[in-house]
Amino acid sequence: MRTRQTAAPAPDYSELLDGPAVCVFHGADAPGSEFRLGSREYDWHAHARGQLFGVDSGAMRVRTEAGSWLLPPQRAGWIPPGLRHRVSVVGAASGWVALVHPRAAAALPTSPCVLGADGVLRAMVLRAADWPDKLALDPARARFAAVLLDEIEAAPRERLHLPWPRDRRLARLAQVLADDPADNRPLEALAALAGLAPRTAQRLFREETGLGFAQWRQQLRLIHALERLSAGQPVAQVADALGYATPGNFIAMFKRAFGTTPGRYLRAPLAEGDAAVA
Numbered sequence: 001m002r003t004r005q006t007a008a009p010a011p012d013y014s015e016l017l018d019g020p021a022v023c024v025f026h027g028a029d030a031p032g033s034e035f036r037l038g039s040r041e042y043d044w045h046a047h048a049r050g051q052l053f054g055v056d057s058g059a060m061r062v063r064t065e066a067g068s069w070l071l072p073p074q075r076a077g078w079i080p081p082g083l084r085h086r087v088s089v090v091g092a093a094s095g096w097v098a099l100v101h102p103r104a105a106a107a108l109p110t111s112p113c114v115l116g117a118d119g120v121l122r123a124m125v126l127r128a129a130d131w132p133d134k135l136a137l138d139p140a141r142a143r144f145a146a147v148l149l150d151e152i153e154a155a156p157r158e159r160l161h162l163p164w165p166r167d168r169r170l171a172r173l174a175q176v177l178a179d180d181p182a183d184n185r186p187l188e189a190l191a192a193l194a195g196l197a198p199r200t201a202q203r204l205f206r207e208e209t210g211l212g213f214a215q216w217r218q219q220l221r222l223i224h225a226l227e228r229l230s231a232g233q234p235v236a237q238v239a240d241a242l243g244y245a246t247p248g249n250f251i252a253m254f255k256r257a258f259g260t261t262p263g264r265y266l267r268a269p270l271a272e273g274d275a276a277v278a
């Protein structure tokens with residue numbers, strides 16, 4: 001009787017604690033891709049290795065217990081090793097992921113964030129993704145991987161994180177705005193819905209998110225704006241959906257936050273001096 005041989009399952013590199021400091025893969029909307037893209041949802045999970053990833057189109061929203069952040073094209077998202085998170089991918093056909101060993105990740109940010117991915121970082125990541133053997137790096141490639149980690153460590157953080165309040169009443173208020181970012185009601189009216197005095201709500205926002213109410217609402221709108229713009233919506237439609245009287249008002253707010261227009265922001269990564277620090 002002939003015994004059927006089956007191929008060994010592909011290793012899950014995100015859980016691999018042996019091997020090099022960093023393994024890099026191309027992402028695609030295809031079965032078997034180490035970094036599966038397209039439009040899909042990944043429920044709560046964690047990885048032994050840290051993840052640095054980017055997409056060439058579309059967007060990714062990452063949620064943690066402390067809040068959420070958005071990854072538009074031409075940026076890099078960082079998730080530290082062992083951090084529980086969930087991911088929504090919208091319209092991303094290609095990208096990349098670098099899986100970083102916990103020892104190497106010790107020099108990288110300890111909280112999830114979006115980093116500016118300049119031409120050098122992107123070129124190095126894509127070159128490493130082309131290496132046929134991800135686990136056995138010769139001395140030259142090991143040195144290259146070490147320089148890549150230095151580039152990741154030096155990358156500037158961008159202001160794309162939305163901290164979420166823990167207080168149950170304040171979280172209810174925050175959810176009202178998250179469900180309708182165009183809601184322009186003042187804090188007094190919104191606080192009343194949650195059974196809070198306006199001054200108490202303002203104090204709690206600062207204590208629990210590090211932002212005042214007006215700053216938090218603007219951050220919410222910026223993230224919703226980038227999500228819509230990354231999906232191809234025109235600026236006028238985005239401005240209307242977020243409650244701005246004119247596209248010009250929306251563009252002015254965007255430029256104050258990011259130092260450039262929405263179109264330029266999505267086309268190319270910011271220079272280090274232009275990045276808004278989280």
